[in-house]
Amino acid sequence: MTKAISVAGLHKSFGRTHALDDLDLTVDTGEVHGFLGPNGAGKSTTIRVLLGLLRPDSGAAAVLGKDPWQDAVALHRRIAYVPGDVTLWRNLSGGEVIDLYGRLRGGLDKTRRAELVERFELDPTKKGRTYSKGNRQKVALVAAFASDVDLFVLDEPTSGLDPLMEEVFQSCVREARDRGRTVLLSSHILSEVETLCDRVSIVRKGRTVESGSLAELRHLTRTSVTAELAAPPDGLVHLPGVHDVSVTGLRVRLQVDTDKLDAVLRALTASGVRSLTSTPPTLEELFLRHYATDEVAS
Amino acid sequence: MSTVTLAGTGTLTRLALRRDRLMIPLWALVTGGMVASGASSLEGLYDTAAARAEVAASMTANSSMRALYGPVFDDSVGGLVAWRFGTFAAVLAAVASLIVVVRHTREEEETGRQEMLSAGAVGRRAPLTAALLAALAVNTAVALIVTAGLAGQGTAGALALGLAIGGTGMVFATTAALAAQLTESARLAKGLTAAALGLAFALRAAGDSGTADGSSLLTWLSPIGWAEHVRAFAGERWWVLLLTAGAILIQTAAAYALTARRDVGASFLATRPGPAEGRLGSAGALAWRLQRGTLLGWSLGFLLGGLVFGGMVEGAADLVGDNEQAREIFERMGGQSALTEAFLATMVSLFGMIAALFAVGSVLRAHGEETSGRAEPLLANALGRLRWAAGHLVIAFGGSVLILLLAGLGLTLSYGHDPAPILGAALAQLPAVWTLAGLAVLLWGAAPKAATATWGVAGLCLALGWIGPALDLPQTALNLSPFAHLPKLPGPEPTWPPILLLTAVAMTLTATGLARLRRRDLLT
Numbered sequence A: 001m002t003k004a005i006s007v008a009g010l011h012k013s014f015g016r017t018h019a020l021d022d023l024d025l026t027v028d029t030g031e032v033h034g035f036l037g038p039n040g041a042g043k044s045t046t047i048r049v050l051l052g053l054l055r056p057d058s059g060a061a062a063v064l065g066k067d068p069w070q071d072a073v074a075l076h077r078r079i080a081y082v083p084g085d086v087t088l089w090r091n092l093s094g095g096e097v098i099d100l101y102g103r104l105r106g107g108l109d110k111t112r113r114a115e116l117v118e119r120f121e122l123d124p125t126k127k128g129r130t131y132s133k134g135n136r137q138k139v140a141l142v143a144a145f146a147s148d149v150d151l152f153v154l155d156e157p158t159s160g161l162d163p164l165m166e167e168v169f170q171s172c173v174r175e176a177r178d179r180g181r182t183v184l185l186s187s188h189i190l191s192e193v194e195t196l197c198d199r200v201s202i203v204r205k206g207r208t209v210e211s212g213s214l215a216e217l218r219h220l221t222r223t224s225v226t227a228e229l230a231a232p233p234d235g236l237v238h239l240p241g242v243h244d245v246s247v248t249g250l251r252v253r254l255q256v257d258t259d260k261l262d263a264v265l266r267a268l269t270a271s272g273v274r275s276l277t278s279t280p281p282t283l284e285e286l287f288l289r290h291y292a293t294d295e296v297a298s
Numbered sequence B: 001m002s003t004v005t006l007a008g009t010g011t012l013t014r015l016a017l018r019r020d021r022l023m024i025p026l027w028a029l030v031t032g033g034m035v036a037s038g039a040s041s042l043e044g045l046y047d048t049a050a051a052r053a054e055v056a057a058s059m060t061a062n063s064s065m066r067a068l069y070g071p072v073f074d075d076s077v078g079g080l081v082a083w084r085f086g087t088f089a090a091v092l093a094a095v096a097s098l099i100v101v102v103r104h105t106r107e108e109e110e111t112g113r114q115e116m117l118s119a120g121a122v123g124r125r126a127p128l129t130a131a132l133l134a135a136l137a138v139n140t141a142v143a144l145i146v147t148a149g150l151a152g153q154g155t156a157g158a159l160a161l162g163l164a165i166g167g168t169g170m171v172f173a174t175t176a177a178l179a180a181q182l183t184e185s186a187r188l189a190k191g192l193t194a195a196a197l198g199l200a201f202a203l204r205a206a207g208d209s210g211t212a213d214g215s216s217l218l219t220w221l222s223p224i225g226w227a228e229h230v231r232a233f234a235g236e237r238w239w240v241l242l243l244t245a246g247a248i249l250i251q252t253a254a255a256y257a258l259t260a261r262r263d264v265g266a267s268f269l270a271t272r273p274g275p276a277e278g279r280l281g282s283a284g285a286l287a288w289r290l291q292r293g294t295l296l297g298w299s300l301g302f303l304l305g306g307l308v309f310g311g312m313v314e315g316a317a318d319l320v321g322d323n324e325q326a327r328e329i330f331e332r333m334g335g336q337s338a339l340t341e342a343f344l345a346t347m348v349s350l351f352g353m354i355a356a357l358f359a360v361g362s363v364l365r366a367h368g369e370e371t372s373g374r375a376e377p378l379l380a381n382a383l384g385r386l387r388w389a390a391g392h393l394v395i396a397f398g399g400s401v402l403i404l405l406l407a408g409l410g411l412t413l414s415y416g417h418d419p420a421p422i423l424g425a426a427l428a429q430l431p432a433v434w435t436l437a438g439l440a441v442l443l444w445g446a447a448p449k450a451a452t453a454t455w456g457v458a459g460l461c462l463a464l465g466w467i468g469p470a471l472d473l474p475q476t477a478l479n480l481s482p483f484a485h486l487p488k489l490p491g492p493e494p495t496w497p498p499i500l501l502l503t504a505v506a507m508t509l510t511a512t513g514l515a516r517l518r519r520r521d522l523l524t
Helices: A043-050 A074-076 A094-104 A110-119 A131-147 A162-180 A190-196 A215-217 A260-270 A283-297 B009-019 B021-046 B051-060 B062-068 B076-102 B106-111 B114-116 B124-154 B153-183 B188-209 B225-230 B240-259 B282-314 B325-331 B335-371 B374-381 B385-415 B419-427 B430-446 B453-471 B495-519
Strands: A003-014 A015-029 A030-038 A058-063 A080-081 A152-154 A184-187 A199-204 A207-213 A222-229 A243-248 A251-257 A275-280
Touching: A003 A043, A003 A184, A015 A030, A015 A043, A015 A058, A015 A184, A015 A199, A030 A043, A030 A190, A043 A058, A043 A152, A043 A184, A080 A131, A094 A110, A094 A131, A094 B374, A110 A131, A110 A162, A131 A152, A131 A162, A152 A162, A162 A184, A184 A190, A190 A283, A199 A215, A199 A283, A199 B495, A207 A215, A215 A283, A222 A260, A243 B453, A251 A260, A260 A275, B009 B076, B009 B124, B021 B076, B021 B124, B021 B153, B051 B062, B051 B076, B051 B374, B062 B076, B062 B188, B062 B282, B062 B335, B076 B106, B076 B124, B076 B153, B076 B225, B076 B453, B106 B114, B106 B188, B114 B124, B124 B153, B124 B240, B153 B225, B153 B240, B188 B225, B188 B282, B225 B240, B282 B335, B282 B385, B335 B374, B335 B385, B335 B419, B335 B430, B335 B453, B374 B385, B385 B419, B385 B430, B385 B495, B419 B430, B430 B453, B430 B495
Parallel strands: A015 A207, A030 A184, A030 A199, A080 A152, A152 A184
Antiparallel strands: A003 A015, A003 A058, A199 A207, A222 A251, A222 A275, A243 A251
């Protein structure tokens, strides 16, 4: 089995809202897969379908080769889940909740638990009601990473964590990957996605709009080029794949589709290049483009 | 008190009234309307002065009736309305008040919503004031509906009854305000206030079952007893309302003093650290952990209630005294042993109807786990929905067995006779209790958004069993309550068909609800 998650043509409606509208998602075994999209795009709904908490209206979903609805309990022994907003029982201590989740999943590694409590600087004796938002997330993170599972499903797991703890989280994800585990990471923190993820899927309005490795996605986007030339440029505007050209004297700024970069550079060198900066698209730009596309289109 | 501490009260009050825009008018209409419409139904039921005199005499002669409603002070229509509905309406107003006050004070703090509100230009005492004003709105509405609706029977009596009912509501509104300062949990604040209400009812019932004229000290210790002592339509004793007003003022002052001295979200009962490692290992253990405190409270309450009412059994048939008419009625009712049995049957049935509230609340606890989002990560573990639900249902169904047995035990201990018939009678309530619990399971599984409506159904059954017979309702209406179908026990012989049938109904409802729960989406 090479696919940890494979979802095709998923539909789910709540009343008149189409939360999922033909969503596809494929996650290979052993990869860290970023799951991106604006608020309300259907990320959490997808995750709840993958956990067998919601039943899809139509479409096929397989998690670790099984049906997430039919085989929920068996599957959950091999899955650890961290929600984006952890709610705890007011009168149970963090340690009690970690152990409860661990036992319900079929046991957790005591040494690893102790080590994680240490690394996340969590006080496990505090009661649920006294934890801050970030500390509640830590309880769920320790419970998840202390168990030996095949798949980690993390839904905005680091909301409320401080930068130091974010660092700890990232190393936990890397360790999981090094042990050959699969991670599905839904996140809005793009730097986190950029450093951790092998591949990403971007969803919008319940539909997957892009999927691939970051390098592949970058390839589809535009590079910003700023150049100072020896002579006024000529015919740049007419080159294929060139956008937003602005010329002030001998200074040129433009955007170019990354796969058309070569032609632009030739045209620029023809005018004599004095200085040149070329910036690859940041994930933010990638994101903004995808998030905004439908808005423009519709 | 400086006015700065009250800044924002107006806005918060509007927020509270806006959030309760359905609950406050509905509750006021039902409570007030029930009393106001009582006149015409009692007039229809007892249409001559002689009929009213007879019912007044027989009801006052019957100690189980006195325990439920108090003595009849006057046999006019107004007097009978005050007797039959006064206590029940006062309890209803008190329940509404405690829910409203805790909802807008401790619950707001517990959920963290208060933090954002208090970050605005909101004074330290404003949230409490707004909550009390919202409670005042409910109770004023009830008092106005009662006064207006009964004005035809005599303005003074109508006003006295309205004030007595609304005043009792405000007493428990301020008790809730005080409890909300003492605890960190809204559930506990409501529980403490409800316990105070239960105690007040038990004191009044114990006092009234022991004396025929309300002269017992026990009734004077109870705010619900004060409502009775106002004697609406029976030569109103206005000064008793001073006791009510005094209790309201003292409790308000205490709550204000506490609220100004504590941190937002904090309480006077400190939180202790818990274990670093847990022993909880199953859904059942978790459910037990979450519900054991509640079950303990109910167990103690039922045992105590049983002890109190059991102590009244002996006196139940002794109070007929020298009244010739009462003695005659007494003989007609079956004499000593029949009266004792009737008293016990009434008490056991009251325990049954109240146990249904426990069972419904216990089932809905699982529903609350789901709506609060705590069930989601739990069910993302290797835990099936049925096993998760079973943890809570075992407590709901088994817990009702436990508390009813404890009530029966209490009755037997202080009554001191053969325990078997009483314990049997207590257990015979279970089919009806389970039917309501089963309804809660069904709604939770099939229509989770409507699950809390089970509270309304349980309340309706309680109302039908408590005051239904006096409203001259057709038997088909009374039969809506599962309790109406149970045999009156202890009595001659239990009739098995209704017991078995109701048990089957309860099991069917539960099974259907669980089947639906398995197949539906989890609430998110």
